Amino acid sequence: MAKIQEMTQLSPTMEEGTIVKWLKKEGDSVSPGDILAEVETDKAVMEMEAYDSGVILKIIQGEGTKLKVGEALAVIGKPGEDITSLLTNLPKKSPGSTQTTTSETPKEVVPSTPNVGTKETASKETSNLQTQAVPQSQTTTQVPTPTLPKETTNGTPSVPRGTLRVLASPLAKSIAIEHGIDLHKVIGTGPEGRITKKDVLDTLTQGIGTTSGGIDTQVSDEVISLNGMRKTIAKRLTESKQNLPHFYLNVDVNAKALENLRKEINDFQTAQNPESPTKVSLNDIIVKATASALKLHPKVNASFQGDSILQFGRIDVGIAVSIDGGLLTPVIRDANRKSIQQISIEVKELAKKARERKLKPEEFTNGTFTISNLGMYGISRFTAIINEPESAILAVGSVEDKPVAENGAVVAGRILSLTLSCDHRVIDGAVGAEFLKTLRSLLEKPNLLLAVG
Numbered sequence: 181m182a183k184i185q186e187m188t189q190l191s192p193t194m195e196e197g198t199i200v201k202w203l204k205k206e207g208d209s210v211s212p213g214d215i216l217a218e219v220e221t222d223k224a225v226m227e228m229e230a231y232d233s234g235v236i237l238k239i240i241q242g243e244g245t246k247l248k249v250g251e252a253l254a255v256i257g258k259p260g261e262d263i264t265s266l267l268t269n270l271p272k273k274s275p276g277s278t279q280t281t282t283s284e285t286p287k288e289v290v291p292s293t294p295n296v297g298t299k300e301t302a303s304k305e306t307s308n309l310q311t312q313a314v315p316q317s318q319t320t321t322q323v324p325t326p327t328l329p330k331e332t333t334n335g336t337p338s339v340p341r342g343t344l345r346v347l348a349s350p351l352a353k354s355i356a357i358e359h360g361i362d363l364h365k366v367i368g369t370g371p372e373g374r375i376t377k378k379d380v381l382d383t384l385t386q387g388i389g390t391t392s393g394g395i396d397t398q399v400s401d402e403v404i405s406l407n408g409m410r411k412t413i414a415k416r417l418t419e420s421k422q423n424l425p426h427f428y429l430n431v432d433v434n435a436k437a438l439e440n441l442r443k444e445i446n447d448f449q450t451a452q453n454p455e456s457p458t459k460v461s462l463n464d465i466i467v468k469a470t471a472s473a474l475k476l477h478p479k480v481n482a483s484f485q486g487d488s489i490l491q492f493g494r495i496d497v498g499i500a501v502s503i504d505g506g507l508l509t510p511v512i513r514d515a516n517r518k519s520i521q522q523i524s525i526e527v528k529e530l531a532k533k534a535r536e537r538k539l540k541p542e543e544f545t546n547g548t549f550t551i552s553n554l555g556m557y558g559i560s561r562f563t564a565i566i567n568e569p570e571s572a573i574l575a576v577g578s579v580e581d582k583p584v585a586e587n588g589a590v591v592a593g594r595i596l597s598l599t600l601s602c603d604h605r606v607i608d609g610a611v612g613a614e615f616l617k618t619l620r621s622l623l624e625k626p627n628l629l630l631a632v633g
Contacts, residue, residue, distance in 0.1 A: 181257065181261075182234075182237060182255050182256065182257025182258070182261050182263045182266055183232050183234075183255070183256055183257065184252045184253075184254075184255060184266070184270075185216065185230065185231070185232065185252070185253050185254040185255070185256055186249075186250050186251060186252060186253060187219070187228075187247045187248065187249050187250060187251050187252075187253055188219075188228050188229070188231075188249070189249045190219060190221050190226045190228060190541070191221050191222070191223050191224075191226070191541045191545070192541060192545055193222055193223065193412050193416070194221045194222055194223070194249060194408070195222070195248065195249060195408070195411075195412075196222075196246055196247060196248045196249065196408055197219040197220060197221050197228075197246070197247060197249070197408065198219065198220040198244065198245065198246040198247075198408070199217055199218075199219055199241060199242070199243050199244065199245050199246075199247075199253070200217070200218040200219060200220050200225055200243065201217060201218045201243055202216070202217045202239060202242070202243060203215050203216060203217055203218065204216050204217070204230075204236055205236065205239070206236050206237065206238060206239055207235060207236065208235065208236050209234070209235050210230040210232075210233065210234065210235070210236060210256060211230065211233045212229070212230055212231050212232065212233060213229050213230070214229065214230045215227045215228070215229060215230075216228050216229065216230050216236075216253075216254070217253070220407075220408065220537070221408055222407075222408035222409045222411065222412040223409060223412075223508060223537075223539065223541075223544060224508075224534075224537040224538060224539050224540075225537045225538070226540075230256065232256045233256075234256040234257050234258055235256065235257065235258065235259050236254055236255070236256055237254075237255045237256065237257050237261060237263050238254060238255040238263060238267065239253070239254045240252050240253055240254055240255065240267075240270070241253050241254075246408075252270050255267070347368070347370075347372060347373065347374040347375065348363055348366075348368070348374065348375035348376075349370070349374065349375065349376055349377060351377045352375045352376055352377050352379065352380045355377060355380045355381065355384070356380050359380075359384055361380055361383055361384060363375060363380075364400065365383065366379050366380060366383045367379065407505050407506075409505050409506040409508075410505060410506050412506075413506050413507070416567075416568065417565050419568065420565050420566050420567070420568045421565055423568075424484075424566055424568065424603045424605070425603065425604040425605060426565070426566065426601055426602070426603070426604075427601075427602055427604050427609065427612075428563050428599055428600065428601055428602070429599070429600045429602065429609070429612045429613055429616055430561065430597065430598070430599045430600075431597075431598050431600075431616045431617075431619075431620050432595050432596070432597055432598075433595065433596040433597075433598060433620050433623045433624060434584060434593055434594065434595065434596075434624050435462075435579045435594045435595065435596040435623070435624075436593065436594050437623075437624055437625060437626055438462060438465060438466075438596070438623050438624070438626060439462070439579065439594060441465060441626045442460060442461070442462055442465060445459075445460050445520065445521070446459045446460060449521075458521060458524065458525060459524070460520055460521060460523075460524040461524065461527075462555075462579070462596075463499075463527070463551070463553050463555075463576065464520055464523050464524040464527060465520055465623075465626065466551065466553070466576060466623065467497055467499065467512060467515055467523050467527070467551060468515065468516075468518070468519075468520045468523055468629060469619060469622040469623050469626065469629060470497060470515075470549070470551060470574060470619060471495050471497055471512075471515035471516035471518075472516055472622055472629055472632040473615055473618045473619040473622060474495050474497075474516065474548075474549055474615075475495060475516045475632060476618055476632065477611070477614060477615040477618060478491050478492075479491065479606075479607065479611050480549070480571070480572050480602075480607055480611065480612065480615045481495055481548050481549055482548075482571050482606050482607075483548075483569045483570060483571055483606070484569070484571060484603060484605045484606050485569075489606055492548040494513070494514060494548060495514065495515055495516045495548060495549070496511050496512065496513050496514065496515065496546065496547045496548045496549075497511065497512045497515040497547065497548070497549050497550070497551060498510065498511045498512075498544075498547035498549070498550040498551070498567065498570075499511075499512065499527055499530070499531070499550075499551055499553075500550060500551065500552040500553070500564075501530075501531045501534045501535070503534055503535050503537070504535075508534040508539060508544055509544055509547060509550055509567060510527075510530035510531065510533070510534050510539060510543050510544050511530075511543065511544060511545070511546070511547040512526055512527065512530075530543060547567070547570060548570060549570055549572060549573070549574070550564075550566075550567045550570060550572075550573045550574070551573070551574045551576060552564045552573060552574070552575050552576065553575075553576040554575070554576070554577065554578075555576055555577050555578035555579065555596075556578070557578075558578055559577050559578060560577045560578060560580060560597055561575070561577040561597035561599055562575050562577065562599065563575055563599050563601055564599070564601050565601065566601050566602075566603055570603075571602065571603040571605075571606040571607055572600060572601060572602050572603065572606075572607060572612070573600075573601045574598060574599070574600055574601075575598070575599040575600075575601065576596070576597075576598060577596065577597035577598070577599075578596075578597075579594050579595065579596045580594070580595055580596075580597075581593070581594065581595075582594075582595040596623070598616065598619070598620075600612055600615070600616055
């Protein structure tokens with residue numbers, strides 16, 4: 181009997197997914213465990229497996245479709261089986277599901293929104309969900325004019341009526357931005373009028389719609405659709421900030437010994453392997469020191485459970501990694517048991533997989549503590565939002581030259597700022613302060629890491 185293959189929940193936080201690529205086609209035989217398609221979730225592009233045996237009788241949703249978990253993707257059954265009634269009785273797609281590859285459908289009419297924010301070049305995985313506004317006069321499709329907001333209470337003018345959105349490939353957008361081409365002036369020749377690379381290059385050759393062509397290239401407002409990752413970030417961090425009683429503790433660390441240790445380790449690695457030394461970063465040492473401090477202060481390595489507090493026996497430290505469209509937090513398991521060099525190698529591998537959207541759920545879930553480092557961006561200090569269900573997160577700033585007192589004299593120092601965000605339901609001020617005190621000692625005298633492990 182034929183069965184429906186549904187959109188599978190591929191990660192704990194996944195609510196919807198976009199079909200990036202079908203790896204099987206209609207008529208192919210499949211067995212449980214066979215990879216059917218690549219699906220973009222809120223965290224990564226992952227492989228979706230079949231869970232029935234048979235032949236793919238029908239692919240219901242094509243590449244580019246975004247569906248809720250549980251919605252129908254395909255039909256698997258016996259060769260020649262009649263699936264007419266099964267397809268007829270399929271539930272309608274939810275309003276949140278979209279098909280970006282469907283042909284012969286009118287373009288959506290949406291208002292452009294003022295002050296949306298900084299325009300960004302989209303990644304390949306998410307750019308098919310993002311479009312730019314173009315004047316209605318440049319399309320032959322007849323569409324109704326939507327009801328748009330009137331002037332706002334703060335005096336902001338209402339949005340112009342009749343604004344359309346046109347599809348453009350990521351490469352076409354990139355070339356247009358690089359050469360100052362106004363996509364409003366480009367006629368797309370792809371499916372549904374999609375603007376392709378060739379369309380933009382042809383426009384560039386003709387000098388139409390470019391700054392050099394004398395055309396007004398005033399940039400219009402752009403509505404950027406939220407991808408699955410950004411939706412998850414928005415939801416989880418809003419809930420964390422609203423539900424967790426955050427408080428913050430800050431401490432400055434004399435980082436001279438920390439920087440000296442890093443130099444000594446890297447000099448040693450270079451001497452041992454001149455062609456390809458495994459160099460460590462300050463952040464790698466901070467991860468090790470933090471894990472050691474958590475071992476000495478288990479009350480910080482804990483989670484609020486409603487009517488109890490769970491103190492974790494493991495120390496799994498998450499590292500916030502910025503990627504296109506959001507951020508991920510790959511986890512270093514048993515960080516207190518690993519050497520600085522082991523942590524360095526693992527951090528590099530996980531960060532690479534995160535940026536390539538290839539992390540597996542077990543590599544970015546179930547951490548016990550998180551570190552967010554913006555020092556490489558020149559940020560002196562900041563506060564971070566706790567990553568539930570954890571109870572604390574450490575924000576690491578940059579190392580800066582500042583005057584410090586040593587032996588009764590003021591000398592040039594290297595200062596590192598740390599800010600600990602705490603969930604007051606789990607961590608009291610004194611508990612958080614003792615943790616930071618220990619962490620500062622381990623960073624200012626890193627040889628103590630040998631005593632703690």
